[in-house]
Each structure stands twice: as structure tokens, then as C-alpha cells.
Amino acid sequence: MxxxxxxxxxxxxxxxxxxxxxxxxxxxxxxxxxxxxxxxxxxxxxxxxxxxxxxxxxxxxxxxxxxxxxxxxxxxxRRSKLAAVVVDTGDGAFALLRGRALEAAVAAEAGAVDGVAACRVALRGRKGAPTLRVALELEPYAVPGDALAALAGPVLSHARASTGLPELPVEVRIRVAAHRAQRVT
CATH class of the missing domain: 1.10.287 (Helix Hairpins)
Structure with a gap:
């Protein structure tokens, strides 16, 4: 908009x-x-x-x-999204991880969590200090604490491991999807 x-x-x-x-x-x-x-x-x-x-x-x-x-x-x-993250491979070499690939991987993994209706991820910041912005849309029955714990646990640990940044900052915004009741006739 x-x-x-x-x-x-x-x-x-x-x-x-x-x-x-x-x-x-x-x-x-x-x-x-x-x-x-x-x-x-x-x-x-x-x-x-x-x-x-x-x-x-x-x-x-x-x-x-x-x-x-x-x-x-x-x-x-100025670009609002980060195009790539430099990843240290540990053997003295460096690789570039595309921002869209990281966003898609985190969104797919977070979208598979029970109770998550939709997930959008944006990689922001600088190449040396990236930040993830995650927008979760939860189903009406979902417990926000459980969804946040699932995101903070395996989803973000995979993202941090793949980027080589153990302190990858994440901003999460949670929204609940509108409940659409079905009409019974």
C-alpha cells in the first residue's frame, strides 16, 4: 500500500x-x-x-x-531487504546465502508449525548484521505461546545454523486470523 x-x-x-x-x-x-x-x-x-x-x-x-x-x-x-548474507564455512572460505532463499526456508518451516495459518519472513539489516522479521498469522484455535516456542526452537535454530550466526536477531509479529464460521442449514 x-x-x-x-x-x-x-x-x-x-x-x-x-x-x-x-x-x-x-x-x-x-x-x-x-x-x-x-x-x-x-x-x-x-x-x-x-x-x-x-x-x-x-x-x-x-x-x-x-x-x-x-x-x-x-x-x-536504499533497499529495504537484504539480498544476501555472508556465511563463514569454517575452513577459511565464505559463501553467500541468498536472502530470498533464507526467507523462503524459514517461512516454509514456520508455516508447517501446528496452528500457523500463514507466515511471512523478511531479511533486513546489513550483511554483517542481518535481522529476521517474521509475521505469523495464527489460526483462531492456536496458542500464541506454543507457536512462538516452536518458532524460537527448531525453526530459528536451523536458520541460525545455516547462516553461521548464533545470535541472529529476530522480530516476531503475531496476528490471529479471523474465524470464519460455516453456516449450518
């Missing part, structure tokens, strides 16, 4: 900036023509001399807008 909103806002602001840029490049309305300056000398003198803070406020506002735009651009370029 957030990705769709982000794309719509990106498209809207992109079209708005494209239209504004085309307007400025063609030097049409509301400007005085192709060779006229954007701000006349009279307007510049009036604001510069009458209100000395005006231009500094304009520059500060534009600077904040540029910094926010750069921050947003860097946030778009």
Missing part, C-alpha cells in the same frame, strides 16, 4: 515539476516574455531593501526543500 502511494506521489510531483520546467523554459505566462527577467529590478529592490530578511528566508526555504528532496531520493535508492 505504501509503495503504491509513493509511486502516485512520485508521478504527481514529477508531472508538476515537468510542467513547471516547460513553463519556465518556454518563458510564457506568467512571465513577461523570453528576454524579461524572472524578477524585475523594482521587485528585487523593494523586497531586498524594505525587508532584509526576505531573501535569506527564501534561500533557507529552498535549501530545506533541496535537502528534503535529496533525503527522499536516497530513501528510494
Amino acid at each position: 505504501l509503495g503504491a502511494v509513493n509511486r502516485v506521489l512520485l508521478g504527481f510531483f514529477g508531472m508538476l515539476l515537468l510542467a513547471a520546467g516547460a513553463l519556465v523554459l518556454t518563458a510564457s505566462w506568467p512571465f513577461g516574455g523570453r528576454h524579461a527577467p524572472l524578477l524585475t529590478a523594482e521587485v528585487r529592490r523593494r523586497y531586498w531593501h524594505a525587508e532584509g530578511w526576505w531573501w535569506w528566508a527564501v534561500l533557507a526555504g529552498l535549501g530545506v526543500c533541496v535537502l528534503l528532496a535529496l533525503w527522499w531520493l536516497l530513501a528510494q535508492l
Whole structure:
């Protein structure tokens, strides 16, 4: 949902900036023509001399807008999921474990636990310090403590053994699936 909103806002602001840029490049309305300056000398003198803070406020506002735009651009370029984990094989060699493979393995093993309706797993963090985010959706009859114990026991011990990280941090979110009663006729 957030990705769709982000794309719509990106498209809207992109079209708005494209239209504004085309307007400025063609030097049409509301400007005085192709060779006229954007701000006349009279307007510049009036604001510069009458209100000395005006231009500094304009520059500060534009600077904040540029910094926010750069921050947003860097946030778009950053990956939210970790692509791979470096695994030490113990004999001096290293291997790369794909993030999707680890996510799928943990999700499949956690999904097989009794009472778990669905499981989503995301590998986050950095290559040197990965973190697992597990979202469990439990059946209405399931006991959350039992499902969490099953996840913390064999499921996560397999994940920690396969990554070679005995202290692999895990964040678990538990949700109970809605009960759908059947109509008896």
C-alpha cells in the first residue's frame, strides 16, 4: 500500500515539476516574455531593501526543500531487504546465502508449525548484521505461546545454523486470523 502511494506521489510531483520546467523554459505566462527577467529590478529592490530578511528566508526555504528532496531520493535508492548474507564455512572460505532463499526456508518451516495459518519472513539489516522479521498469522484455535516456542526452537535454530550466526536477531509479529464460521442449514 505504501509503495503504491509513493509511486502516485512520485508521478504527481514529477508531472508538476515537468510542467513547471516547460513553463519556465518556454518563458510564457506568467512571465513577461523570453528576454524579461524572472524578477524585475523594482521587485528585487523593494523586497531586498524594505525587508532584509526576505531573501535569506527564501534561500533557507529552498535549501530545506533541496535537502528534503535529496533525503527522499536516497530513501528510494536504499533497499529495504537484504539480498544476501555472508556465511563463514569454517575452513577459511565464505559463501553467500541468498536472502530470498533464507526467507523462503524459514517461512516454509514456520508455516508447517501446528496452528500457523500463514507466515511471512523478511531479511533486513546489513550483511554483517542481518535481522529476521517474521509475521505469523495464527489460526483462531492456536496458542500464541506454543507457536512462538516452536518458532524460537527448531525453526530459528536451523536458520541460525545455516547462516553461521548464533545470535541472529529476530522480530516476531503475531496476528490471529479471523474465524470464519460455516453456516449450518
